[in-house]
Amino acid sequence: MSTENETAEPASRPAVACRGLRHAFGGAVAVDGVDLAVAEGEIFGLLGPNGAGKTTAIRLITTLLPARPGMVEVFGLDVARQRMAVRRAIGYLPQQLSADSSLTGRENVELFARLFDVPRARRRERVHEVLSTVGLAGAAERRAQTYSGGMIRRLELAQALVSAPRLLILDEPTIGLDPVARDGVWDRIQEVRRATGMTVLVTTHYMDEADQHCDRIALMHRGRVQALGTPSELKSGLEPGATLEEVFRAYTGDQLDEPGDDFRDARRTRRTASRLG
Amino acid sequence: MHAAPAAPQAGSADLPLPPRPPWRLLPARVVAMCIVELQKMRHDRTELYTRAIQPALWLLIFGETFSRIRAIPTGRVPYLDYLAPGILAQSALFIAIFYGIQIIWERDAGVLAKLLVTPTPRAALITGKAFAAGVRALTQAVAIMVLSALLGVALTVNPLRWLGVVVIVMLGTAFFSCLSMTIAGLAISRDRLMGIGQAITMPLFFGSNALYPIAVMPGWLRVISHVNPLSYEVDALRALLIGTPGNLPLDVAVLVVAAAAGIAAASALLGRLVR
Numbered sequence A: 001m002s003t004e005n006e007t008a009e010p011a012s013r014p015a016v017a018c019r020g021l022r023h024a025f026g027g028a029v030a031v032d033g034v035d036l037a038v039a040e041g042e043i044f045g046l047l048g049p050n051g052a053g054k055t056t057a058i059r060l061i062t063t064l065l066p067a068r069p070g071m072v073e074v075f076g077l078d079v080a081r082q083r084m085a086v087r088r089a090i091g092y093l094p095q096q097l098s099a100d101s102s103l104t105g106r107e108n109v110e111l112f113a114r115l116f117d118v119p120r121a122r123r124r125e126r127v128h129e130v131l132s133t134v135g136l137a138g139a140a141e142r143r144a145q146t147y148s149g150g151m152i153r154r155l156e157l158a159q160a161l162v163s164a165p166r167l168l169i170l171d172e173p174t175i176g177l178d179p180v181a182r183d184g185v186w187d188r189i190q191e192v193r194r195a196t197g198m199t200v201l202v203t204t205h206y207m208d209e210a211d212q213h214c215d216r217i218a219l220m221h222r223g224r225v226q227a228l229g230t231p232s233e234l235k236s237g238l239e240p241g242a243t244l245e246e247v248f249r250a251y252t253g254d255q256l257d258e259p260g261d262d263f264r265d266a267r268r269t270r271r272t273a274s275r276l277g
Numbered sequence B: 001m002h003a004a005p006a007a008p009q010a011g012s013a014d015l016p017l018p019p020r021p022p023w024r025l026l027p028a029r030v031v032a033m034c035i036v037e038l039q040k041m042r043h044d045r046t047e048l049y050t051r052a053i054q055p056a057l058w059l060l061i062f063g064e065t066f067s068r069i070r071a072i073p074t075g076r077v078p079y080l081d082y083l084a085p086g087i088l089a090q091s092a093l094f095i096a097i098f099y100g101i102q103i104i105w106e107r108d109a110g111v112l113a114k115l116l117v118t119p120t121p122r123a124a125l126i127t128g129k130a131f132a133a134g135v136r137a138l139t140q141a142v143a144i145m146v147l148s149a150l151l152g153v154a155l156t157v158n159p160l161r162w163l164g165v166v167v168i169v170m171l172g173t174a175f176f177s178c179l180s181m182t183i184a185g186l187a188i189s190r191d192r193l194m195g196i197g198q199a200i201t202m203p204l205f206f207g208s209n210a211l212y213p214i215a216v217m218p219g220w221l222r223v224i225s226h227v228n229p230l231s232y233e234v235d236a237l238r239a240l241l242i243g244t245p246g247n248l249p250l251d252v253a254v255l256v257v258a259a260a261a262g263i264a265a266a267s268a269l270l271g272r273l274v275r
């Protein structure tokens, strides 16, 4: 009941609102004044080359990195001041594969059901529900270390969905997956969104995915948003008949200027790759 | 545009849920972390067996030998009886002092980031982990107590005292696992934590009353022993298990304060691991 009252406010309030979002690691500015508003119910894509600052922006929005008051609001809640309430509204899938391989699929999801206070009477049913949604009901009693990359990603999706989040934040949900597994992940995301109206904030390096699934896209480069719009707006804005990949290149083409950064990013990418294998 | 329902719910009518008050939240998180620990132990039993080897050797070889040569003055108490609570505390110490490795592994694997985006205050997460380490230590304790009984140690049969043993092992393990997680927050890397852990376990162990009474120590070691929480843990376990005179209220007070301080320090440093 109380949740009904809270959400009875104007539907125009954005799911995520960033104003001058900024973060520096030591002297290196990773996110440099990002302004965005993600509307409730949309799938919003955050694109950009390696090191653009997408993950850093997401970590600020999810309360993992300290944001300053006024920088980010999630459903009108200030991320710096109302951490617990913000976390309750969010389901998060990090860039790394991060299911606990020593636990079974069901145990992995159950943990998050407990951490989000799904009541005991509903827990078993709810865990089964989300595992079925991601097509893992049959593998629920197997340990996650026996799962394929695609299954792990879907298991993590189940972990993020078990609390019925109003905002799902996915950092490269299809990283390292084959085309069929990628479709598998996206089909589940679309299915849940259609059923619930959940908002999705997603990053990806696959332009075809972004084109097909995102309602709107922000192109980030060097910590800033360089372009923003629907996929068709972005494409026709460049030139008639342009592809999203051409748009991407047009806004981020100067990325080979900083060899130091690229070395670091290549290392990080390789580390992620080895974890996938 | 999208006619989003008021509270989108991934196919579920009563979620998301209203927040829990803090006094319900902390126990709920502690239970969640302990259950995961039990599930992990159930899946990987070999660790339970391999970890039981070392305390068994201490009791069988060191204990039996020193009982025979009567080198350590323990009054009317047989040396093996005197040693058993010390070895119990030692095995809990070994489990706890390397517990921080788990949190570093979780950081590297991205698990920690996901845990920190749940409605779980950092102190509640650390408290949950501290108690989870305690649960692991207790399963080890069962093995050591069975072995001690088989070797003829005159253990108490009073269930209240056994309850006290559970509390003391939990508190001691909570402190040392928080010490380990604090070092993890400072050292950041797994290798450095391993090194520091190895460097401090033996001084903690030998600088306590686990193997010999404080009375036979040289003066400087006595000082160390008096500021070493392990001594208070051993003192309490000895009093409860074999009925030697001890100072239970003081022991419990020291362990509670140490555990609380450990939780505070580890929670404060947890953020460093995900930066």
Ligand SMILES: Nc1ncnc2c1ncn2[C@@H]1O[C@H](COP(=O)(O)OP(=O)(O)OP(=O)(O)O)[C@@H](O)[C@H]1O
Residues within 6 Å of the ligand: A025, A028, A029, A030, A048, A049, A050, A051, A052, A053, A054, A055, A056, A057, A095, A261, A264, A265, B275
């Ligand atoms: N923990 C960290 N410490 C120091 N610098 C960091 C840290 N994390 C990220 N950076 C730097 O911040 C910048 C942005 O990184 P970020 O991970 O946000 O990029 P990204 O857009 O997510 O890239 P990718 O597509 O490779 O995931 C990069 O230059 C990166 O090297």
Ligand SMILES: [Mg+2]
Residues within 6 Å of the ligand: A054, A055, A056, A095, A171
């Ligand atoms: Mg990233």
